[in-house]
Amino acid sequence: MKKIFAVAFFVVSIAPSLCAQTKPPGAAKVWRTPWGDPDLQGSWSNAPTTPLQRPAKYEGREFLTSEERREQDQQTAIGTDKRGAIGSDQDVNDAYNAFWWERGWSDGRTSLIYDPPDGRIPPLSEAGQRRLAELNRVNRSNEGFTSNETYNGPEELSLYTRCIIRAPLPRVPTGYDNNYEIVQAPGYVAIFQEQMHETRVIPLDNRAHLVAGVRQWLGDSRGHWEGNTLVVETTNFSDHASFEGSTKNMRLIERWTRLADDRIDYRFTVSDPETWTRPWSAAIPWTKTGTLYEYACHEDNYALYGILAGAREQEKQKQ
Amino acid sequence: MAILFAASISIAMQTPAYRAPRLKGTMRPDLNGLWQALNEANWDVEPHEAHEAQPGPAQFGALFAVPGGPGIVEGNEIPYQPWALAKKKENFDNRFNRVKVDDVRLEPLDPEGKCYLPGVPRATYMPFPFQIIQGNNRIIIAYGFANASRIIYLDTKEPAVTDSYMGWSVGRWEGDTLVVDVTGLNDKTWFDRAGNFHSDALHVVERYTPRSPDVLWYEATIEDSKVFTRPWKMSFPVYRRLDRSAQMLEFKCVPFAEEFIYGHLRKETNK
Numbered sequence: 001m002k003k004i005f006a007v008a009f010f011v012v013s014i015a016p017s018l019c020a021q022t023k024p025p026g027a028a029k030v031w032r033t034p035w036g037d038p039d040l041q042g043s044w045s046n047a048p049t050t051p052l053q054r055p056a057k058y059e060g061r062e063f064l065t066s067e068e069r070r071e072q073d074q075q076t077a078i079g080t081d082k083r084g085a086i087g088s089d090q091d092v093n094d095a096y097n098a099f100w101w102e103r104g105w106s107d108g109r110t111s112l113i114y115d116p117p118d119g120r121i122p123p124l125s126e127a128g129q130r131r132l133a134e135l136n137r138v139n140r141s142n143e144g145f146t147s148n149e150t151y152n153g154p155e156e157l158s159l160y161t162r163c164i165i166r167a168p169l170p171r172v173p174t175g176y177d178n179n180y181e182i183v184q185a186p187g188y189v190a191i192f193q194e195q196m197h198e199t200r201v202i203p204l205d206n207r208a209h210l211v212a213g214v215r216q217w218l219g220d221s222r223g224h225w226e227g228n229t230l231v232v233e234t235t236n237f238s239d240h241a242s243f244e245g246s247t248k249n250m251r252l253i254e255r256w257t258r259l260a261d262d263r264i265d266y267r268f269t270v271s272d273p274e275t276w277t278r279p280w281s282a283a284i285p286w287t288k289t290g291t292l293y294e295y296a297c298h299e300d301n302y303a304l305y306g307i308l309a310g311a312r313e314q315e316k317q318k319q
Numbered sequence: 320m321a322i323l324f325a326a327s328i329s330i331a332m333q334t335p336a337y338r339a340p341r342l343k344g345t346m347r348p349d350l351n352g353l354w355q356a357l358n359e360a361n362w363d364v365e366p367h368e369a370h371e372a373q374p375g376p377a378q379f380g381a382l383f384a385v386p387g388g389p390g391i392v393e394g395n396e397i398p399y400q401p402w403a404l405a406k407k408k409e410n411f412d413n414r415f416n417r418v419k420v421d422d423v424r425l426e427p428l429d430p431e432g433k434c435y436l437p438g439v440p441r442a443t444y445m446p447f448p449f450q451i452i453q454g455n456n457r458i459i460i461a462y463g464f465a466n467a468s469r470i471i472y473l474d475t476k477e478p479a480v481t482d483s484y485m486g487w488s489v490g491r492w493e494g495d496t497l498v499v500d501v502t503g504l505n506d507k508t509w510f511d512r513a514g515n516f517h518s519d520a521l522h523v524v525e526r527y528t529p530r531s532p533d534v535l536w537y538e539a540t541i542e543d544s545k546v547f548t549r550p551w552k553m554s555f556p557v558y559r560r561l562d563r564s565a566q567m568l569e570f571k572c573v574p575f576a577e578e579f580i581y582g583h584l585r586k587e588t589n590k
């Protein structure tokens with residue numbers, strides 16, 4: 001009886017805003033660890049090409065038509081295998097073919113954001129807009145060959161170029177290595193993030209968060225189970241990393257629910273009154289993937305070395 | 320003296336009578352927890368005296384001075400081939416000096432100073448906690464230094480497909496001992512701050528044996544025919560962190576290492 005209720009609840013509460021192709025789980029399969037927790041363990045990827053925000057052309061629509069979806073997947077296939085003339089800037093500077101990319105496909109929706117219902121990030125405060133503009137400027141400055149940046153020192157480059165973090169939490173799909181390994185133990189869930197090789201060790205014992213003065217790049221996470229769903233709250237973010245313009249006071253709630261042997265429903269809600277007029281939420285399918293390998297970025301960061309050395313060389317030539 | 324030493328080794332190697340609690344729902348011992356080594360091996364895995372901070376005490380006084388330690392190497396000495404012993408000294412001499420490491424980079428050599436992933440077995444005895452998250456099929460070890468992590472596969476015996484800093488770890492149980500075969504290690508990490516090193520032929524076999532509720536005995540057999548004359552072993556206990564609010568915090572050290580690595584590429588006026 002309890003099981004039937006759980007499934008009914010699941011279908012009503014989670015399925016409606018999920019991608020069109022997801023079949024509601026027919027069998028009431030429950031994934032359990034040997035010690036009885038819901039089992040999310042394995043290697044997962046969150047790489048769909050569905051954009052975070054709904055493009056204007058899809059205004060008022062949550063799902064793509066099947067033609068639109070086919071078209072988007074076709075563009076993805078072309079876009080990831082576009083090589084410039086051998087030896088040209090595009091060939092040398094860009095990730096030139098599908099070997100570098102690890103993109104998934106459209107999940108059938110027009111945006112990952114499902115709340116607000118328009119699929120867009122809510123309006124930003126003025127300070128939030130300034131933070132986002134600065135973030136975008138620094139991220140763009142990585143494309144060094146077209147910019148007028150000074151590159152006086154490493155701290156002028158983006159966190160990714162410096163190999164400090166791939167991106168702040170919550171993680172949304174990027175170009176490649178969108179891979180995560182989940183291992184559970186009694187009282188803990190560990191999520192190893194391929195980029196940048198860090199593990200989120202999440203205690204499930206209701207302990208208090210770190211004191212407010214202690215901040216971390218990836219914040220401080222605490223989890224618990226709600227039925228079969230892992231719910232994780234993360235606070236204590238740092239001023240050095242901003243998600244879409246957020247401050248360090250952003251509060252992040254993430255939920256993982258196993259839907260199938262090869263699929264997890266992941267969704268997040270972020271709130272930060274200093275940044276957005278209201279909280280907002282997105283859903284990203286996690287699908288089973290293959291083996292994760294080490295992403296050692298900083299250790300062979302010839303890009304940063306070359307950017308700085310190049311900038312000093314240019315200065316010399318100008319003198 | 321020698322007899323005493325041999326006796327203590329043989330005690331260390333005896334199979335302990337302690338039987339660890341099982342991972343709930345399985346027949347395997349439960350190694351979960353936040354652990355930390357308490358020794359001086361990160362400065363030098365071999366026996367060494369205390370010495371002053373480098374480059375000197377003028378700037379920092381007794382801060383950063385090196386604590387002496389009896390070492391963790393069985394037999395005390397790493398069996399280097401002659402050329403390799405010379406290279407170890409060269410490593411140490413250039414640990415803070417900017418030297419040409421390849422056609423592009425001019426860098427000090429100490430990999431810890433550069434915030435490189437620390438490799439295996441070094442990650443185990445750095446002065447940072449590490450957390451074992453032991454599931455039923457795989458184990459993640461999350462280390463404090465550089466937020467390094469590794470996955471230990473209990474569910475595959477596939478070999479390493481490429482070299483990496485933390486290597487490729489395949490685990491199995493021998494009684495209550497977790498035995499981890501680590502291959503695919505690259506040649507870019509050191510064993511300590513003393514310049515002790517290895518090549519990309521390194522093969523490490525680790526053994527984690529529960530000794531008591533709060534102690535694991537750690538042993539690593541180090542094999543590298545390019546650098547050493549024979550395989551050698553290190554061993555030491557790791558202790559459970561019992562602090563009331565024990566938690567591994569981030570140590571993302573890249574920003575701390577940028578001046579060390581890129582300082583000479585900073586714009587002059589900005590210095």
